[in-house]
Amino acid sequence: MILVTGGAGFIGANFVLDWIEATGEPVVNLDALTYAGNLANLKSLAQDSRHIFVQGDIGDRPLVDKLLKDHQPRAIVHFAAESHVDRSIHGPGAFIQTNVNGTFTLLEAARGHWMSLQGSAKDAFRFHHVSTDEVYGSLKPTDPPFTETHPYEPNSPYSASKAASDHMVRAWHHTYGLPVITTNCSNNYGPYHFPEKLIPLMIVNALAGKPLPVYGDGMQVRDWLYVKDHCSAIREVLARGKVGETYNIGGWNEKPNIEIVKTICGLLDELRPDAGGSYARHITYVTDRPGHDRRYAIDARKLERELGWKPAETFETGIRKTVQWYLDNAEWVSQVQSGAYREWVARNYADRSTA
Ligand code: NAD
Ligand code: DAU
Numbered sequence: 001m002i003l004v005t006g007g008a009g010f011i012g013a014n015f016v017l018d019w020i021e022a023t024g025e026p027v028v029n030l031d032a033l034t035y036a037g038n039l040a041n042l043k044s045l046a047q048d049s050r051h052i053f054v055q056g057d058i059g060d061r062p063l064v065d066k067l068l069k070d071h072q073p074r075a076i077v078h079f080a081a082e083s084h085v086d087r088s089i090h091g092p093g094a095f096i097q098t099n100v101n102g103t104f105t106l107l108e109a110a111r112g113h114w115m116s117l118q119g120s121a122k123d124a125f126r127f128h129h130v131s132t133d134e135v136y137g138s139l140k141p142t143d144p145p146f147t148e149t150h151p152y153e154p155n156s157p158y159s160a161s162k163a164a165s166d167h168m169v170r171a172w173h174h175t176y177g178l179p180v181i182t183t184n185c186s187n188n189y190g191p192y193h194f195p196e197k198l199i200p201l202m203i204v205n206a207l208a209g210k211p212l213p214v215y216g217d218g219m220q221v222r223d224w225l226y227v228k229d230h231c232s233a234i235r236e237v238l239a240r241g242k243v244g245e246t247y248n249i250g251g252w253n254e255k256p257n258i259e260i261v262k263t264i265c266g267l268l269d270e271l272r273p274d275a276g277g278s279y280a281r282h283i284t285y286v287t288d289r290p291g292h293d294r295r296y297a298i299d300a301r302k303l304e305r306e307l308g309w310k311p312a313e314t315f316e317t318g319i320r321k322t323v324q325w326y327l328d329n330a331e332w333v334s335q336v337q338s339g340a341y342r343e344w345v346a347r348n349y350a351d352r353s354t355a
Helices: 010-023 039-045 061-071 085-090 093-116 119-124 157-176 198-207 227-240 257-271 301-307 315-328 330-336 339-350
Strands: 002-005 027-031 051-055 075-078 126-132 180-185 187-189 212-215 221-226 246-249 254-256 283-286
Touching: 002 010, 002 061, 010 027, 010 039, 010 227, 027 061, 039 051, 039 330, 051 061, 061 093, 075 093, 075 227, 085 093, 085 157, 085 339, 093 126, 093 157, 126 157, 126 227, 157 180, 180 227, 187 198, 187 227, 187 315, 198 212, 198 257, 198 315, 212 257, 221 227, 221 257, 221 315, 227 246, 227 301, 246 301, 254 257, 257 283, 257 315, 315 330
Parallel strands: 002 027, 002 075, 027 051, 075 126, 126 180, 180 246, 187 221, 212 283
Antiparallel strands: 221 254
8 A cells, every 4th residue: 555645635635536546556645634635525435445544744753653554555655735835925834844844754754664674565665755846946938947957946935845845855865765756746736626726716716706816917837737647647656767766747838827817717708607797807916926936837858758658638628627627516615615714815815905
């Protein structure tokens, strides 16, 4: 079996669902269930003995040691993190705690477990660290996309904490020989995406007739990858990636934010027409994110060249599926819009005057 951390969050839950469907191999899922973790994402596995859910913190060393001893996983896939840039600006402490200290504790526990293994079990063990393209910093409009050797230049408390975790993972391999692999992925989107991030926020706000808050001039560029493609890439890297290597994962879909928002409005106009007119009438330019990175772009050719991985979805197919998913899952949306969610929205958008 494998141990997944953060498997009740957006990407982690998609990964657990995808993993069990694709491989049938059992998963121990360690997740603290912060505001971003949601067991409703894993409802379809409620009666499935191949999914063992444990609520707990990656920073709890006795708990992690016990899970490793009891279940003897052949790999750890580490998703657990504080993941939202805007939240890291309002409160960086939790990001240092989980992304830096938590990853440190997990690495130490993994090292202890790996040292206790013998022979082929020791050779086969992997620590797969799930990271982000944000560690590379911001690109100018004509710069080539990030390769795996691009210097680290993190610009937000979130990306700095992820960069720190990447460096520790590298060092645990270099110093102790821990068999690690790191993947750095671009912006994901798809089912179960918590509606504080751009794409789900725009969908749920549009449907509620609320403003669609575009930061700054809306010309910041991100590369977008459908979440199931990220899951298939991790499966591939876990199976055949080289120990000690890093792999970039991306969708070859560079788009400015305003284009994303207009695309979502266009799809909603088609799939759920509003008598009041196009959803685009709700687009509102608001004060920019401090330190906002202008452009990310991923060069994913290493993964294609070495492991033959390519995304299955184009942006056009992926975004259509995503909008449809939110239309079909109104109950999930209303459940995640709890008091805590409403407090966050009030906090993040209250002091952003419309530009
Ligand atoms: P998310 O915020 O949706 O989920 C994070 C999960 O981790 C939640 O279930 C939460 O409860 C859990 N968690 C948080 N702190 C924990 C702790 N101390 N112990 C145990 N569990 C804890 O995040 P996501 O968008 O699914 O991202 C998952 C990973 O992928 C993160 O490491 C993130 O940096 C990385 N990543 C995300 C994206 C993206 O576009 N979302 C892109 C590239 C990389
Ligand atoms: O690049 C990978 C990263 O993508 C991951 O490492 C992070 O975990 C993930 O959250 C995501 O970070 P971003 O900051 O790019 O995602 P977010 O959805 O918050 O914002 C995407 C873009 O949209 C960004 O340029 C900011 C802008 N934005 C966001 C929100 C929430 C808006 O214009 N308005 C908004 O209300």
